[in-house]
Amino acid sequence: MQEGSTPDSADATSRIADSTIISRSPSVLTAEVDGEVVMMSIEQGQYFGLDDIGSDIWKRLDSPCAFADLIDRLAADYDADRASIAADVRALLESMAARDVVRLA
Amino acid sequence: MQALAGWERSGTHAYRLCGLKLDSQFALPALPEWDGPADAAADVDCRRGEVPSRLSRPDYIGPVFQTSGTGEYLLVLPGTGRILVRNGNEITVEPEAAPAPSNLSAILAGPIQAVLWHQRELLPLHASIVVINGRAVALCGDAAAGKSTLAAMLAGQGHGVIADDICVVDMRNDGEVSVTPGCTRLQLWRDALTELGVATDGLERALEHKQRYFLDCGNRLPLQPYKLAAVVRLVRNALPPARLERLRGAEAAQAMYECVHTQRPARALGRAQPIFAAFPLMTSAGVGFWRLMVPRDLAGLRQAAAQLLATMED
Amino acid sequence: MAGIWLLASYHKSGNTWLRVVLASLLSGRPVDINAMPAVNFGASDRALFDKALGIASADLTIEQEINLLPRAYEIWAAEAQRPIYSKTHDAYRMTPAGEPVFPTTATRGAVYVVRDPRAVAVSFAHHRGRDIDDTIDRMEDPGGAWAPVSRLSQQLIQRPGHWSEHVESWLGAPFPVHLLRYEDMHNDPHSAFAAVARFLGLPCDSERIAAAVEAAAFPRLQAQERAAGFIEKPSRSPVFFREGRVDGWRQVLTAAQATRIAAAHGGVMRRCNYDTQLLPFTPSFVA
Numbered sequence: 032m033q034e035g036s037t038p039d040s041a042d043a044t045s046r047i048a049d050s051t052i053i054s055r056s057p058s059v060l061t062a063e064v065d066g067e068v069v070m071m072s073i074e075q076g077q078y079f080g081l082d083d084i085g086s087d088i089w090k091r092l093d094s095p096c097a098f099a100d101l102i103d104r105l106a107a108d109y110d111a112d113r114a115s116i117a118a119d120v121r122a123l124l125e126s127m128a129a130r131d132v133v134r135l136a
Numbered sequence: 137m138q139a140l141a142g143w144e145r146s147g148t149h150a151y152r153l154c155g156l157k158l159d160s161q162f163a164l165p166a167l168p169e170w171d172g173p174a175d176a177a178a179d180v181d182c183r184r185g186e187v188p189s190r191l192s193r194p195d196y197i198g199p200v201f202q203t204s205g206t207g208e209y210l211l212v213l214p215g216t217g218r219i220l221v222r223n224g225n226e227i228t229v230e231p232e233a234a235p236a237p238s239n240l241s242a243i244l245a246g247p248i249q250a251v252l253w254h255q256r257e258l259l260p261l262h263a264s265i266v267v268i269n270g271r272a273v274a275l276c277g278d279a280a281a282g283k284s285t286l287a288a289m290l291a292g293q294g295h296g297v298i299a300d301d302i303c304v305v306d307m308r309n310d311g312e313v314s315v316t317p318g319c320t321r322l323q324l325w326r327d328a329l330t331e332l333g334v335a336t337d338g339l340e341r342a343l344e345h346k347q348r349y350f351l352d353c354g355n356r357l358p359l360q361p362y363k364l365a366a367v368v369r370l371v372r373n374a375l376p377p378a379r380l381e382r383l384r385g386a387e388a389a390q391a392m393y394e395c396v397h398t399q400r401p402a403r404a405l406g407r408a409q410p411i412f413a414a415f416p417l418m419t420s421a422g423v424g425f426w427r428l429m430v431p432r433d434l435a436g437l438r439q440a441a442a443q444l445l446a447t448m449e450d
Numbered sequence: 451m452a453g454i455w456l457l458a459s460y461h462k463s464g465n466t467w468l469r470v471v472l473a474s475l476l477s478g479r480p481v482d483i484n485a486m487p488a489v490n491f492g493a494s495d496r497a498l499f500d501k502a503l504g505i506a507s508a509d510l511t512i513e514q515e516i517n518l519l520p521r522a523y524e525i526w527a528a529e530a531q532r533p534i535y536s537k538t539h540d541a542y543r544m545t546p547a548g549e550p551v552f553p554t555t556a557t558r559g560a561v562y563v564v565r566d567p568r569a570v571a572v573s574f575a576h577h578r579g580r581d582i583d584d585t586i587d588r589m590e591d592p593g594g595a596w597a598p599v600s601r602l603s604q605q606l607i608q609r610p611g612h613w614s615e616h617v618e619s620w621l622g623a624p625f626p627v628h629l630l631r632y633e634d635m636h637n638d639p640h641s642a643f644a645a646v647a648r649f650l651g652l653p654c655d656s657e658r659i660a661a662a663v664e665a666a667a668f669p670r671l672q673a674q675e676r677a678a679g680f681i682e683k684p685s686r687s688p689v690f691f692r693e694g695r696v697d698g699w700r701q702v703l704t705a706a707q708a709t710r711i712a713a714a715h716g717g718v719m720r721r722c723n724y725d726t727q728l729l730p731f732t733p734s735f736v737a
Contacts, residue, residue, distance in 0.1 A: 060409060062416040067385045069415070071393070073408045078393060080386030129531070199521035200503050213505070214547075215514045242509040278497030279508055280604040327601035345511050346599040373604060375484060375679045400504035432685055 046128070047098050047121050052136045054095035059132050061089070072131040079132060084109075085123060092133065098124075152359070153249070154304045154316040156180055162229065162236060165340065165350065166245035166301075166319050180252065182227040182244065187218035196404035203404040209251045216240055219248055224255035238344035245319065246301060250397040253304050254407050259414050260397040261367070263303035264322065265315055267296040267357055268448040271365035272315045274303045276395035281370040282430055282437065285328045289441045291353035292332070297322060298357055302397055305364060307414060313421040314361040321350040331434050366424045366448060367392055370440075374429035378440035380447055381427045388425035389415045452530040454523060454556055455650055457489070457537045459563035460589075460616050462573035464632040465537055466682065466690070468563055470666040471643050472535060475652055480665035483674045484681050489535045494606045502526060512596050512607060513546045519606070520545065520553045527556035533650075540608045542619040554624050561646055562620040565632035566724045567613050567715050568699040568708055579686035582707060589613040590714050614718040621721075631722065636696050639663045668694040700731045 047053075061070040068086040071078045081089055091104060102120060106113040127133045150170035151158040157170055159178035170176075191210050194202040202210045211219040216239055217231040227248060231237055253260040263276040264287040275283045284300055291297045298317035306314050326336055326347040339349040368380075369391040383391050392415050396402055402411065419425075426447075430440040457472075459465040469489040473481040476488045499507050499518075502525040507515050526534060542560075543551055552560075567589060575585040593611040610616050620627055628649040634642040640656075640663055647654035664670075671691045675683070683690035699708075712719065712726040719726050 060412045062413065064389070064416050064419050065384060069386050069389050071389070071408075071412050073403075073412075076393060076399070076403070076408070078386045078389040080389075198504060199518065199525070200505055211505070213514065214517070215511060239509045239511060239514075243505070246509055247505050278604075279500050279506060280496055280602045325599075325601045343509065346508075348508070348602075373681055375681060398504055399501060404504075 045121055045125060046135055047124055049097065049099035051098045052095050053092060053098055053101060053124060054134050054136065055089075055092050056131050056134050070132055075130055077130055079127070079130060088120060088123065095136075150174075150178070153180060153252075154299075154318045155359075155361075158182060160227075160244075162241060162244060164241050164245050166241070166321070166323065166342065168320055180225050180227065182229065185228040185230065187220045187228050187230040189218065198400070198404075201401055201404075203401065206406045207255060209255070209401060209405065211243075211248070213243070216243060219244070221248060221251050221255065224252055224257075227252070242343055247398045247401070250302055251401050251405070253302070254398070254402045254405050257407075257410065259305040259307070259411065261303040261305060261392075261395045262301070262397040263299070263367070263395060264297065264301065265299040265303050265317075265362075266290045267298055267362060268365075268445065270362070271448070272298065272362035273366045273368060273444070273448055274305075274315065274364060274395075275368055275370060276303070276391075277370035277372070278394075281372045282328075283370060284322045284324050285332065286370065286430070286437060286441060286444075288322050288324060288328075288332055288334075288351060288353060289437060290445070291322070291355055293441070293445070294355060296355040296357035297353045298359075298362065305414070305418075306361065307417050307421075311421055313364045313418050313423055315364050316361050317357070317359045321352050323348055324351050325349075364418070364421075364423050366426060367395065367418070368426045368428050368444065369395055370428050370430055372430050373432050374436075376431040376436055376439075378431055378436055378443055379429040380440075380443045381429070383425040383427055388419070391425055391427060392418070452527070452533045453558040454527050454530070454534045454536050454552075455558050456552060456560040457535055457563070458542070458560050458620050459539065460565070460570060460610050460613055461539055462570050462577055463565035464563045464630075464635055465539070467635060467666060467668075467671070467694075468561065468630065468646070469535070469537060470671065471639075471662045472646075472650075472652075474662035474665040475643075475647060475658060476535075478658065478661075480661075480670075483671060484678060489537070494538060494540070494608050496602075496604055496606050498522070498526070499606055507606060508602050512599070515607060516551065517545045517547045519551050520549055520556075523551075523553050523556045533558065535650075538608065539610045541611050541616045542623045543609070543611075550624075552623070557625050559626035559628070559649070560620060560623060561628045561630055561649065562617075563630045563632060563635075564617055564722050566696075566699070567719065568703055568711050568728075569632070569696065570613065571707070571711060572699045572702045573692065576692055577684060577687050577690075579684075582703065586707060586710060586714075589711075614715045617718045617722065629722070633696050636694070700728070703730050705729050 058073045059070050061068055068081040068089055102117045105116050124133055128135050149160045149163055151164055151167035152170050156179035157176050158180045160182035161184050191202045191204045191208055194204050196203045200213055207223045209221040216237045220228045231240055250260045261274055261276055263274040264283045265272050265274050266287050275286055277283050287297050298320060300319045300322045302318055303315055323342045329336055336349055342348040342350050396411055428440055430436055457465055457468055470481055473486040473489045496507055499522045502522045545551055571582055571585050575582045593609045640659055643663055644654050644659045675691050680690045708730055716726045
């Protein structure tokens with residue numbers, strides 16, 4: 032995930048458990064530019080770009096789903112072990128949640 | 137109809153506001169005089185009148201401005217007065233003092249004009265526009281980024297300046313992104329003029345209380361819409377050497393967003409979504425997004441100008 | 451509310467040094483002096499002010515600008531997702547409208563960096579590109595009428611004013627203030643910065659403090675500036691990280707200059723534990 036501006040350093044212990052429901056934030060706007068998904072949280076006025084894998088994850092969130100289910104589906108389609116997929120996706124979702132692009136429940 | 141009581145046409149000025157006719161009871165020296173038919177109806181009216189200290193149903197209340205819906209904006213600025221902008225065509229001003237406060241005309245021509253464009257569903261960028269080889273280049277950036285100074289330097293090399301401070305982007309025609317000439321005189325501070333080797337003698341002051349002047353760069357260009365070729369975000373005070381970098385994806389989108397004039401009022405007026413949607417439209421119409429790192433000194437500014445020309449003249 | 455921590459000081463008193471250490475503490479790694487976003491929130495940054503308020507400060511009168519500063523602070527504090535560390539050289543003062551420039555509700559506290567005014571005079575003279583006597587005058591000037599504004603600075607107007615009044619204004623501010631002496635940063639950086647970290651509620655385990663102090667050691671800052679330059683250096687002075695010494699002033703000031711500073715600022719100097727009797731190494735008649 033690239034960002035339009037330099038983020039401050041932020042360390043937080045994960046708020047995402049297997050049962051956490053991930054959903055797209057209602058305040059997010061998305062558009063596709065040069066094959067890249069560009070999104071903005073209206074409230075924060077921050078843009079984000081997603082690479083191919085990020086865009087794929089975004090598409091899979093068209094309806095809310097539990098973190099574990101999302102990882103299962105990704106593990107079925109990507110050639111990597113489930114633990115490292117979970118770690119990468121958790122980090123991505125954390126930063127998306129911090130910018131109100133996705134919501135956690 | 138509170139305005140009817142104080143209706144007075146005498147002393148009304150007529151200005152060209154990016155192709156529109158603006159009738160104003162206040163002198164707005166930043167704007168070019170109206171040069172169209174004298175009997176043309178005004179598109180925008182700016183007049184003196186009573187202005188409330190708050191809106192009846194505000195959606196946003198900030199320290200200096202409030203908005204209601206998409207069509208009402210109220211500025212309450214102690215020391216200057218109250219200004220109400222409605223529906224993109226009506227500006228009512230209740231100045232705090234008579235004669236008018238010294239910065240009233242600057243505020244009307246700056247943030248108030250920008251609010252007007254937001255209400256008219258156009259996109260005002262915080263930018264000066266220089267035309268290079270027939271293509272408009274928007275020099276954007278935060279306050280004090282050096283937009284006008286760089287524009288003046290490019291004007292000195294023969295390029296036309298068609299707008300200062302506000303660049304109104306029009307995307308109403310499908311697949312086309314154009315800009316219309318606005319304030320064709322640059323506003324420059326005394327120190328910047330001195331650096332550029334321009335004497336301030338005889339220049340008209342743009343602000344009474346600060347040493348900001350109007351500079352007419354000459355190089356007249358026809359007052360017609362120009363295709364917007366590039367949005368260049370200036371970052372001043374960079375380490376040398378000057379660098380021009382192409383931006384893509386989210387970085388380009390963020391740069392454009394940061395360049396929106398009076399962005400917070402725009403968001404309050406419900407413009408966040410259209411501003412977001414503007415970015416892919418601009419990209420698909422071929423507008424390029426760039427970042428220009430400009431070192432602080434004159435040599436750095438020259439370098440930046442040279443890099444920009446080398447790239448844009450291609 | 452995340453709120454604002456102010457990093458306040460008179461000019462050339464070690465504010466940048468403090469910020470480099472903090473940036474390093476916050477990120478947990480050595481810092482590029484030209485990229486310290488976590489501690490470069492400029493509460494005096496004109497563009498941030500304009501964006502918060504939705505108006506162009508360039509058009510405002512100086513009085514309007516200062517009167518609106520508290521409103522800008524309130525917006526920044528309310529909208530911050532995490533604490534803001536904001537540098538200022540302003541005195542803790544009132545707006546023309548009569549309220550504090552730094553609103554108590556938006557401010558969590560301040561780290562106030564103080565440095566021996568005799569050393570400040572030498573370093574500040576280099577920074578301004580002016581002579582020392584002129585700089586000593588400036589440090590005694592409370593600031594009267596505003597000079598005509600002839601340029602658009604990226605910084606909003608700040609007024610440090612009289613050196614003693616600056617120190618006293620901050621030490622009397624109505625929120626927690628941690629006094630940090632430049633000389634203590636110099637002589638025992640580990641303890642000095644550990645105390646700052648504790649005050650700010652940052653990690654203060656010995657290893658992290660040691661790493662941050664090491665990353666901000668003066669020769670390292672000088673080396674970074676030599677290699678890449680420093681964006682905060684004023685164009686009129688040749689280098690920013692010049693000497694970083696505690697008693698360098700004793701080789702530069704004349705006895706008359708040292709005495710003059712002690713006479714003007716003696717009370718506050720004693721309060722901050724500076725020996726007002728100290729004189730230059732070289733008698734002034736030789737210099």
